[in-house]
Amino acid sequence: MTPLISTLTALAAALRERLRDVRAEPERGSLSVEQVIITVALVGIAIALVAVIANAVTSRSSQIQ
DSSP: OOOHHHHHHHHHHHHHHHHHHHHTTTTOOOOOHHHHHHHHHHHHHHHHHHHHHHHHHHHHHHOOO
16 A cells, blocks of 8 residues: 555655646746637638639549549
C-alpha cells in the first residue's frame, strides 16, 4: 500500500506544480481572434475548392457517358 500512496503523492505534487504554472501564464495556449478568422477562412476556401472539383468531376463524368 505504501508504493501506491507514494505514487499518488508524487502525482498530486506534479499536478499542483502544473496548475501553478498555468495560473502564472493565463494567456498561454489561448487562440487569438486573428487565428480563428484565418482558420475559418482557410476552411471555407477548402470547402469551396472541394465543391468546384466535385462539380467538375460530375460534369466530366456525364460527358463520358
